Amino acid sequence: MAGVTLKLLHGADRGKIYEDLEPPFTVGREEGNDIQLNDERVSRCHFKVQRDNDRLVLTDLDSTNGTKVNGVECQLKILRHGDLIAVGRSLMLVGSESQIAARLAAMGTENPTISREMSSSESSIAIEISQEPKSPIPAEVIQLHEVPSIPDDLSPGQKAQLCEILDYLQSRLHRLIESARTEENNQEVVLKLSAWQRMLDTQSRLAAMTRQIADPDWPNE
Numbered sequence: 001m002a003g004v005t006l007k008l009l010h011g012a013d014r015g016k017i018y019e020d021l022e023p024p025f026t027v028g029r030e031e032g033n034d035i036q037l038n039d040e041r042v043s044r045c046h047f048k049v050q051r052d053n054d055r056l057v058l059t060d061l062d063s064t065n066g067t068k069v070n071g072v073e074c075q076l077k078i079l080r081h082g083d084l085i086a087v088g089r090s091l092m093l094v095g096s097e098s099q100i101a102a103r104l105a106a107m108g109t110e111n112p113t114i115s116r117e118m119s120s121s122e123s124s125i126a127i128e129i130s131q132e133p134k135s136p137i138p139a140e141v142i143q144l145h146e147v148p149s150i151p152d153d154l155s156p157g158q159k160a161q162l163c164e165i166l167d168y169l170q171s172r173l174h175r176l177i178e179s180a181r182t183e184e185n186n187q188e189v190v191l192k193l194s195a196w197q198r199m200l201d202t203q204s205r206l207a208a209m210t211r212q213i214a215d216p217d218w219p220n221e
Helices: 097-107 156-179 195-214
Strands: 004-010 017-021 025-028 047-052 057-061 067-069 072-074 076-079 084-087 090-094 115-116 125-127 181-183 187-191
Touching: 057 067, 076 187, 076 195, 156 195
Parallel strands: none
Antiparallel strands: 004 017, 004 090, 025 047, 047 057, 057 076, 067 072, 067 084, 084 090, 115 125, 181 187
């Protein structure tokens, strides 16, 4: 299985490329990490990447300022080629050009974030960043959104639990859709305040569930 490639797009270490990294490996500000970042906003040992069968899994190591993947803060995240990892002022791209191209080909689409350099090669992939952004995530970045796969080798009990979670979400979404009012003239969808609050409550519950999965000891620490 090919090693992991990380390219530094922003930050003090911009331009550095780490190829053929073999998980597990750690990224942080302190010596002893496999990748040491010169960034005061990065924790001494910020996050680690490990393999789980054929998947790459990122785990935030209780960093002070958190870890974002594709602009979303996460504790635990499956990494894919083309993903962007933001820590402190540093921004990293996961994957080599060929790996990202293969992912796009598998999706049957070209992502606006990634452009083909026709002058060099049709298979060449490059990130277009015209200027230093104020945020670690460039404004022009449009993320890849793929439907997540169902975990393999679930026990019957785990399958039942997963179905309960999906049924809960479907029920909440169904009620939300039913309560919405479409205003075609304004091309808007209007929700009642009570429906909006139910959606926010669902978002809060999902955030708590995600945190509990990533950190089973929370909030009992």
